[in-house]
Amino acid sequence: MAYKMNRRGIVKGIAASTLAVPFINLRAATAQSGPIPIGVVTPLSGPVQLIGNFVRHGAEIGAAHVNDNGGINGRPIELVFRDSKANPNDASVAARELVGSGTNLQLGTISSAVALAMGPLLESEGGVVITTGAGTEKINHENYNPHVFRVGDSPVSRNAGLVRHIVESRPDLRKWGGIIPDHEYGRTTWKIFEATMRKAVPEMTGEEAEIAEPILVPYGSGDYRNYIAQAMRMDVQGIYTSVYGGDAVTLYQQAKPFGLFDKIDVLLDSANEFLVATAMGDQTPAHWSGFHWYYEANKGNPLSDDLYAKYVEATGDTYPMGWAAEAHAAVLAYAGAIEKAGSTETDDVIAGLKGLRFDSATGERHIRAEDNQAVKNAELAYIEPSSTAPAGFEVTDYVSLDGEKVVEPARPGQMLDTSNL
Template identity: 35%
Template sequence: MKRRTVLKGIFATAGATMGMNATYLRAQSGPIRVGAAFALSGVGAPVGTPMLAGAEVAATQINRAGGLLGREIELVIRDDKYNSAESVAVARELAGDGINLLLGGSQTVTALGLAPLAPELNMAVVIVAAAGMPVTHELFNKNIFRATANNYTQYSSLGRTLIEQNPGIKTWISLAPDGDFGRDSALFFGRAVEKYGPGEKPTVLDTIYTQATATDFRTQINQLMSSDAEGLYIGIAASAQISFFQQARGVGLYDKFKAIGEVGNGDITGKALGRNTHPNLWSVCHWIPDAEPFASNAVSQQLYKDYVELKGDPMPSAQVAAGHRAANAIFEGIRAAGSTETEAVVAAMETLSFETAGGAFSFRAEDHQIVGPNYYSQMGPSDTEPFFKFSKVTGIEASEMIEPAAPGKAFDINELPQ
């Protein structure tokens, strides 16, 4: 071989190596890029948008304190449009751009598409708020962590709360979306009402189903009005729930139902309805800054202060705290791992315990289900702005209500001790 050829090969190899090293060094010294896929348009936007705001506050707080591993956090934001296919497309796009850490699954419909994809894309994914059981059961894989209570824990606890707070209501019914989440949440709610009802077991009528994205509820409202029920669980969320209440109030549904539990819209519904809020409406509650136990929580106080400064809004949605909790889960995972590599972050998160606006939370190592206190709030109309108010917050520890870990196995409520 000629010397010129040898030297050319050496220089080419050196150049390629220098290029690889430059790319590597840039990756290690540049910002830590974390994907943030939320429903930012369509019917899911009223929930997804404040969750993203919470994640943005968490990133701002980290960066203000010097970042992680000497690097700033950069959220790479995408709209999953409350659509399973779109959530898959977004995850693939982000992975193709070199991002291996993702916040996603702000609703079950998007999480069910996203969860099976995580190992293929070598991503560590924090499911922000999707409660559907398959995520930590038959769809479980080591790359997925759920940062909210699952369907069984959340809505069994809501059913228990509703019947303990309203023991005089003897007949209950549910309106839920016709899918796995809706059917399960209505079942779990009803079973808890039966189990925890004092004295003679309450009656739980057959669930009435609708579509998660429906806008016309006249048929379902007629069915509810003709039932014998005085207590109601509503499993539809976001804009669909607001449309339901707006249509139902005008035909006397508020007079018929003495208590209503809803899936978790909380202040989103209160702000939309104002004085037209049902007088005894109970909600899954992530956060109420000026109510205990949140008012005396240092993380909660700082979250409120930083949110107001960032967004200029003195009345944040409770969903802000859900996004903040999920983002801090992945940020603290990076900190504990001392790395952004997928396997290292996953291993660190399995033993992670961290503080949130709602207290201490940790992940169950067997199925990556988050465990911590669950809160429920009562709200109703008010004569002063914003024309609705919270009157009570009550909590139940997840450890009292959670099912045993069974990763890879479909959940069956009938297999639990009755």
């Protein structure tokens, strides 16, 4: 059989090759020399851009730190940003495009839905992602995937830590209620809160905890008065809430005139860090909030001090929030894993990340080899309104709890077992 080559055939061949170029995996070309690209797929627009900005700054400061110290085996890190819009579809397109262009190492996921979508996608595409704030427990339990890592605290360490601290510091409080968002994250956090409270109170006091049915509130509502009226009917001493962001600000603002916060002794806020306090200023209700990273709790740690100083310098904002530290830690984890593995290939980096111990803005973290979950300190701060502080609020107490004592046992592939929290 003879093949005849003509001009039209050559043109077709060149055109086909040109079209195929973007789909050819370029990793081989970039794997061993030049800058190491790390994709940051995070919300850079849309409703969650506020959080995405923390991730962006944290990753940039982390990369600058590594590069200023000689890079990874002499190679600098180069961050490649893509907008996930906190949406699984957009994030998947961005992640796939990055892997296709040679950026197999990624970070920046803050949405649970995106984190859950990334596992199967990156497994098939040959990439790896480190999440920097995604709250679902499923990524290290029933939806565990070896290509997804979490360098931040699991929802268990955050919420169980919050409960254990409160039970130890206020053993007199036995009656609890909750206001939680009516979606998967809200129900998960409540499950952890309730299980830990039912265990910790008897351990501490010898008496049973009384826990009311939680009040479920819709996402993105402008009016929470009906739910606040329900909360006013509860006979409780403390309220736990995992209502988040703008919803939390609206809820707190509307609850204040009802006197809800005067009626209870303690308000536990799962994760708002300074989001509520910076919005409400001196009208902020006193509350304990969980933090990914609270810089005052880490003063003296050079990584934390450097992160705080550079963040303030870059933004002028003196209240950085913990997502910045999680992105910072993700960059440092990649640096440690690549150095350990001596390679940027996905399988080698996964092997390097598993069991990795590395320094971060919250002290040493280690990533469990079994379920890719980091063990890190759980940080909590007590925020109170203040008539003297310029921002109208101040942190009057904080704790940093040993991660080993609050993280759940590794159970990859299995649902969270609340009986052993």
